[in-house]
Amino acid sequence: MxxxxxxxxxxxxxxxxxxxxxxxxxxxxxxxxxxxxxxxxxxxxxxxxxxxxxxxxxxxxxxxxxxxxxxxxxxxxxxxxxxxxxDTLPKNRFAAKTISKSKIFAVFAVVALLLYAGTQFNRLAGVPEITVRNPASANLISVTEQTFTVSGSINPENKLLINGENTVSGADGSFSKEIQLQPGINTVVFKVSRFLGKETSVVRQILYQPE
Known part of the structure; x- marks a missing residue:
């Protein structure tokens, strides 16, 4: 050869x-x-x-x-x-490059910040929730006493109006309020709102029939 x-x-x-x-x-x-x-x-x-x-x-x-x-x-x-x-091959410019620890930390920090921002945005701007425990049923209920106590719970950071009146909830978000009923059907409107204006309304109806 x-x-x-x-x-x-x-x-x-x-x-x-x-x-x-x-x-x-x-x-x-x-x-x-x-x-x-x-x-x-x-x-x-x-x-x-x-x-x-x-x-x-x-x-x-x-x-x-x-x-x-x-x-x-x-x-x-x-x-x-x-x-x-x-006498070796040139370096591959497309090869994966080593990422420094500081850059990795920065990426995790940005991701954590975005997750936190998303959580806070949802807390301030999301749709608020309310649980009405009394009266729990959305159906018309009948009572014979003029004074009726409504109760339930919300996020304590939200604002609650019951028939247009501001109602302060406890540290755990629980609330209760006495309402003076009028003979016949009484409508109770619970309206809870968040900091940026999102609202949720719940309506209950109570039939007051004096004895």
Whole structure:
């Protein structure tokens, strides 16, 4: 093998194994233009030496030749010398880069801040909730006493109006209020609102029938 030039050996091997450029490119994964350049002995059309070495080793594998011998012949044919540690592939600019701990911390801090902001926004601007425990039923109820105590619970940060009157809830959000009923059907409107104006209303009706 050493008595002939690289491109001559390559041509002979293709003829011996009944291969053409297209088929060799298909089985080796090397572009046809690079294989043609090797067959023509035109090293100027080939990429940098580290890439060419990979191509030569791959061709040797496809042609059942010794890769090291074929590479040595290539260097001898074109008078290339190895450059030691410098004869390596260039760095992959698409490779994943190491992220510093400070950047990771900053990302987590931003995510935590966004989650907190979302929670606070929902607390201030979301739809408020109210639970009316007395009267619990939305259906009309009948009573015989004029004084009736309504009760329930809300978020203590929200504002509560019962029939338009401000009602203060306890620290746990519970509330109660005595209402003086009029004979007949009495409508009680519970309206709870949040800081940014969202409201929820609940209506109860009480039929007062004096004995």
């Amino acid at each position: 050493e008595d002939k030039n690289f491109h001559i050996i390559l041509r002979e091997q293709l003829e011996l194994k009944s291969l053409n450029v297209q088929k060799l490119a298909s089985i080796s994964g090397i572009q046809e233009r690079y294989i043609k350049a090797m067959l023509e002995g035109d090293a100027e059309k080939l990429p940098s030496l580290p890439y060419v070495r990979g191509y030569v080793i791959k061709l040797a594998d496809c042609l059942k030749l010794d890769g090291d011998e074929l590479w040595a012949l290539y260097r001898k044919t074109y008078n290339f010398k190895t450059s030691g540690a410098k």
